[in-house]
Amino acid sequence: MNNPSSTAARNTAALDRYRTMRRIRSFEERVGELFLRGESAGSMLHLSIGEEGVVGVTDAMAQGDSFTTHHRGHGVFLARGADPVRMLAEIAGREDGYCRGKGGSMHIADRALGHLGANAIVGGGIPHVVGAGLSYRNQASGQVSAAFFGDGAMQQGILYEAMNMAALWRLPVVFCCINNQYGMGTRIDRAAASVDFVARAEAFGLAGVSADGADVEAVYAAAQDVFAGARAGRPGFIEVSAYRFHGHARMDKSPYRTAEEEAEGRRRDPLARARDRLIAEGLADAVDLDRLDAEAGAEMDRALAQATGAPLPPLASMFEDVYDPTTPAPEPLRHRLARILNA
Amino acid sequence: MNNPSSTAARNTAALDRYRTMRRIRSFEERVGELFLRGESAGSMLHLSIGEEGVVGVTDAMAQGDSFTTHHRGHGVFLARGADPVRMLAEIAGREDGYCRGKGGSMHIADRALGHLGANAIVGGGIPHVVGAGLSYRNQASGQVSAAFFGDGAMQQGILYEAMNMAALWRLPVVFCCINNQYGMGTRIDRAAASVDFVARAEAFGLAGVSADGADVEAVYAAAQDVFAGARAGRPGFIEVSAYRFHGHARMDKSPYRTAEEEAEGRRRDPLARARDRLIAEGLADAVDLDRLDAEAGAEMDRALAQATGAPLPPLASMFEDVYDPTTPAPEPLRHRLARILNA
Amino acid sequence: MSETTYREALRAALEDAMDQDPAILLIGEEVGLYGGAYGVSRGLLDRFGPDRVIDAPISEPAIVGTAVGAAMTGSRPVAELMYVDFAGLVMDQLANQAAKSRYMFGGQIAVPMVLRTQGGTGRSAAAQHSQSLEAWFLHTPGLRLVMPATVNDAYHLLRAALTQPDPVVFIEHKGLYTLKGAWDRGRPDAGWGEALVRRPGRDLTIVTYSRMLHESLAAADTLAARGIDAEVIDLRCLNPLDEATMVASVRRTGRVMVVSEGVLTGGVAAELSARLQELCFDQLEEPILRIAGEDIPIPVSPDLERASIPSAGLIVEAAGQLMRREVAAWAR
Amino acid sequence: MSETTYREALRAALEDAMDQDPAILLIGEEVGLYGGAYGVSRGLLDRFGPDRVIDAPISEPAIVGTAVGAAMTGSRPVAELMYVDFAGLVMDQLANQAAKSRYMFGGQIAVPMVLRTQGGTGRSAAAQHSQSLEAWFLHTPGLRLVMPATVNDAYHLLRAALTQPDPVVFIEHKGLYTLKGAWDRGRPDAGWGEALVRRPGRDLTIVTYSRMLHESLAAADTLAARGIDAEVIDLRCLNPLDEATMVASVRRTGRVMVVSEGVLTGGVAAELSARLQELCFDQLEEPILRIAGEDIPIPVSPDLERASIPSAGLIVEAAGQLMRREVAAWAR
Numbered sequence A, B: 001m002n003n004p005s006s007t008a009a010r011n012t013a014a015l016d017r018y019r020t021m022r023r024i025r026s027f028e029e030r031v032g033e034l035f036l037r038g039e040s041a042g043s044m045l046h047l048s049i050g051e052e053g054v055v056g057v058t059d060a061m062a063q064g065d066s067f068t069t070h071h072r073g074h075g076v077f078l079a080r081g082a083d084p085v086r087m088l089a090e091i092a093g094r095e096d097g098y099c100r101g102k103g104g105s106m107h108i109a110d111r112a113l114g115h116l117g118a119n120a121i122v123g124g125g126i127p128h129v130v131g132a133g134l135s136y137r138n139q140a141s142g143q144v145s146a147a148f149f150g151d152g153a154m155q156q157g158i159l160y161e162a163m164n165m166a167a168l169w170r171l172p173v174v175f176c177c178i179n180n181q182y183g184m185g186t187r188i189d190r191a192a193a194s195v196d197f198v199a200r201a202e203a204f205g206l207a208g209v210s211a212d213g214a215d216v217e218a219v220y221a222a223a224q225d226v227f228a229g230a231r232a233g234r235p236g237f238i239e240v241s242a243y244r245f246h247g248h249a250r251m252d253k254s255p256y257r258t259a260e261e262e263a264e265g266r267r268r269d270p271l272a273r274a275r276d277r278l279i280a281e282g283l284a285d286a287v288d289l290d291r292l293d294a295e296a297g298a299e300m301d302r303a304l305a306q307a308t309g310a311p312l313p314p315l316a317s318m319f320e321d322v323y324d325p326t327t328p329a330p331e332p333l334r335h336r337l338a339r340i341l342n343a
Numbered sequence C, D: 001m002s003e004t005t006y007r008e009a010l011r012a013a014l015e016d017a018m019d020q021d022p023a024i025l026l027i028g029e030e031v032g033l034y035g036g037a038y039g040v041s042r043g044l045l046d047r048f049g050p051d052r053v054i055d056a057p058i059s060e061p062a063i064v065g066t067a068v069g070a071a072m073t074g075s076r077p078v079a080e081l082m083y084v085d086f087a088g089l090v091m092d093q094l095a096n097q098a099a100k101s102r103y104m105f106g107g108q109i110a111v112p113m114v115l116r117t118q119g120g121t122g123r124s125a126a127a128q129h130s131q132s133l134e135a136w137f138l139h140t141p142g143l144r145l146v147m148p149a150t151v152n153d154a155y156h157l158l159r160a161a162l163t164q165p166d167p168v169v170f171i172e173h174k175g176l177y178t179l180k181g182a183w184d185r186g187r188p189d190a191g192w193g194e195a196l197v198r199r200p201g202r203d204l205t206i207v208t209y210s211r212m213l214h215e216s217l218a219a220a221d222t223l224a225a226r227g228i229d230a231e232v233i234d235l236r237c238l239n240p241l242d243e244a245t246m247v248a249s250v251r252r253t254g255r256v257m258v259v260s261e262g263v264l265t266g267g268v269a270a271e272l273s274a275r276l277q278e279l280c281f282d283q284l285e286e287p288i289l290r291i292a293g294e295d296i297p298i299p300v301s302p303d304l305e306r307a308s309i310p311s312a313g314l315i316v317e318a319a320g321q322l323m324r325r326e327v328a329a330w331a332r
């Protein structure tokens, strides 16, 4: 998270990024398992496998920076320090989950970690970081707020409204597009007349850069500049290219793309690339990395077991959290019916 | 309207454009009078004085091309052949108006002339031309549809969604921004982080050009290319620069801009410029043009008199045109109350 | 007369209509190659080609706006909004443009389009993918509004929607796509704008629509076993609204429950309740009860989600109390 | 106690609140240099500077989205929507984001923002600038909803809205800005969420809010001259809704009219009618009447515009018939 000055620190950070990416992948595999066991709340589970290179962006953030994510946001959140147990509990709709079983996979958040909320409306969370940037500017807090979203959101008008406002008011804001080439079954060139997204961002007054998401260190280098600029009032845009290894959500078998394309896409694996580089640069050997992989797997196994052991939320909790508890709450229908029938 | 091949035709067309611009100005002056006489329906009247250079765009359109306009759309509509009597009658809320007194200044239209509707929602009419373009493409009709809007709409997200769709599907569509430097009291540089609007359009895959709206012939030349491209499936964007001579609407005295700025802006008068050019090029002399000006004034005086002599719409007409007349209409409240009270 | 699913009936309606009317276009996210998020438009891209089955970018406002413009110029577009929850993105194009164009322009400009979408709970899709927002559309003059509950209605109401001169919001229920039922391609259950008595009864009228029809029918069965004979009315269309069928029933039974999945406050149930009270006041024996969604966002956890909307159980419970109340009143 | 205008009371509320709470920001189109399209924020830019009074581009969805994010991070934003008619552009940010964040995130994330806007007819502003869309907000759990009718309420309800922990939609009426009335900076007419009996009466209850309060009071005066003593209740807040005050009145009078400017079908009047019927059934002597806007878009021509919404005259007419109906019933 800090700007590592010594070579040693840089090396540790690279290894840490690998570990974070591995933890994300292991986590997402457990989400898949949860679904197969019929224990997830629904099937609207969007795995970020293949997109772990975004860790280069999350690592460029500082403690206290805030962010919003889209429906495929597990990886970003984990990288920012989320507790996998509470995440899985939420995805399973349990009382111990981050959102008390009310939000689920698409609405996970932890205010304490700066997560202002995952959003199931494509583009829905983007303008929130403009507002956060406004608060930070006025509070002179030095914080930055970053929106994470997919290439699909590049076709939502609200993005350009938000970009323009951030640039106009010179807010500490970063827009990060994880371009995994697809919005559901639609390849990006069937959705966007021009796929030069950096040019779009620049036309709205932002500093823009595109980074190869298969190379987490390259992403990290690019992101550091973007965040430094944003912190100084020059909001920026960063595109992280990736390939969505699996279907859009758990039920999707991706019939709209060929096996060859998928094989090719999966060869751009940020984990394999990082592993090779760590070994080539002598920062770790295969045994170290295997151990680290196993640890990540074991951690997530434990998390899964703990999460699925958590209790379900009590029915009455349904009426909580609509409004602040010091103000009038919704009246349950049964109470209302009783009032009417006994009137 | 046609592509004039001979010099004579070109000269006549230039004179015609001057006449159209003069008619627009005279018309708008009568709208101001209507308001002062207390005979307009409300005060939400947005004069296009100063923006007459847009006639270079409307003249590049072919018969059968359709268009949508914004709240400041009188000029565009007149240029496309509107009857000033029916326009003024509509603005006065009369039965004989284009919309039977239901729409008023901001919602004037004539389907027969290709006007798909003026819109009071900034940006609201823009996507309609994408749909029209889709129809024309599928009908292979050779028509183009053009959206006219202000610089303020450059900050509405729906514009970029529409641009992207038009470019992606190669539709016969033109986006025309009349950049009069202001959205109400906000100068464009206080609303847009970057005012290079052509760059924005290009980033969404459109052919883009900016033209000096004080020079109607320059606008016409630029617009011809844009419409030719659009007709061939290369949708385009054209910015017509201008200065809004008067306040935003009839009540606005523009306290947010200086007298010097206004004087400077009014010097960029498309009518004065065209007049000078016609005389300089020997196409007309001052006497001809004075006569033409007087004719336009007299025409609009007659129109005003006729329009204000038109009857008000009968109250019962209020319930018509909500739905097609062959289908169930809304029940007037008084009928309903009678049914209830006599039940 | 055959049997099929709600999904397949919708697909067949699109296919048959597109066959007959070349002006019909489909436009929406994933309607083509993917076949629709819920599989309704499967096969139509192959059949009708990309000029008529148009995969759109994720640009809901412009999708609906495009449909408006296409409808104004000789096409008959079906715009698909993947979830009714995204209505918040398109209400301007729908309520200010599609719904008002005919009126604002004095009858000159019609917008014969259909907005197809789906809503409701049942898939643990949480607060932004589970809503029932028909009340927003009902409150918008200029729109027609249809919510089919049965397989045959899925087919025939969609066919009818595609002949309407004005914009129609057509809301499917995500919980009904796999519903099987009788389908007669040649014969609708009833005309456009007509409500249907799906189950006759003497003691009590239940007015409902969309998926709640099935909960209501199940409740009526249980009630029958307890000696309460409930009449169940399926509205089918909310605009135009068939008051006459409801009123005739209520004047006969004197007791009504309106059942709707949308949240209670400000919902369709309120409108139905208000109308029936107005027109049946002198015949009402008991207060009209609204059985509707709780006034909360939809929670993701499956048990909570289920408990947040009406069920057959709740309908039975409320009906039982409503009938008992009468006895209590006599006893007073 | 002094006198001022509705507009000035609103301005003063913003000024006083911003003075006391440095977290308050205004953001919206023309709120700064221009002073607000209806002049409500005049002078505030000079007073509080451009970091707190922020002129925004014409980007309604992102304006509301920005307010949501600002509210999540320690600011207390007032987002201004110039006309409530533009709600269609922002319903996603309002209903799916602002309203649902606390819930979806299990209580962690509050969105203490105010959406200030104005609605209603009276300026011949036509179909896209004259609507009354409060029903959409009322149907959205998670939002609070306030509609002040008087000068003192304009001040105090806005002050109170700016202390609420949840998003508040605050709707002014364009026809009231020049209204003059009593203003006591130190004392609200009543608390947040409380309805007020603005005129006591024995024969009939009129429940209303916003500008229709004044039509209702005028009607009550006329009715009084005809020997009909109407009680007039001003709801002030629609969420939270003060059922108790309404119910107490209706149980006493046995006759009710609800009066609302919004279009009848699916409107707030339906909710009020349904509620009162439910809770006062045994005390109702006559059907609850809804006096509301016609089910049409607002026409521009002044006479048509006026005739499309309720007036004192219509209220008197309906009340007279409602009272006469009783006689007819006895006579049967």
Ligand SMILES: Cc1ncc(C[n+]2csc(CCOP(=O)(O)OP(=O)(O)O)c2C)c(N)n1
Pocket: A046, A070, A071, A072, A120, A121, A122, A123, A149, A150, A151, A152, A153, A154, A180, A182, A183, A184, A244, A248, C029, C058, C060, C082, C086, C089
């Ligand atoms: C406003 C909105 N439109 C449509 C959807 C349905 N939807 C969910 S995810 C998705 C694709 C998003 O693609 P992208 O933004 O690239 O994210 P990815 O899934 O690839 O991570 C779509 C269309 C939605 N949730 N919200």
Ligand SMILES: Cc1ncc(C[n+]2csc(CCOP(=O)(O)OP(=O)(O)O)c2C)c(N)n1
Pocket: B046, B070, B071, B072, B120, B121, B122, B123, B149, B150, B151, B152, B153, B154, B180, B182, B183, B184, B244, B248, D029, D058, D060, D082, D086, D089
């Ligand atoms: C969606 C929407 N937002 C705000 C307004 C209020 N409004 C009407 S005109 C206008 C300024 C528009 O500026 P521009 O687009 O440049 O057009 P101009 O008035 O300069 O011709 C504004 C803010 C509106 N009518 N619609």
Ligand SMILES: [Mg+2]
Pocket: A150, A151, A152, A178, A179, A180, A181, A182, A183, A184
């Ligand atoms: Mg993607």
Ligand SMILES: [Mg+2]
Pocket: B150, B151, B152, B178, B179, B180, B181, B182, B183, B184
């Ligand atoms: Mg302008």
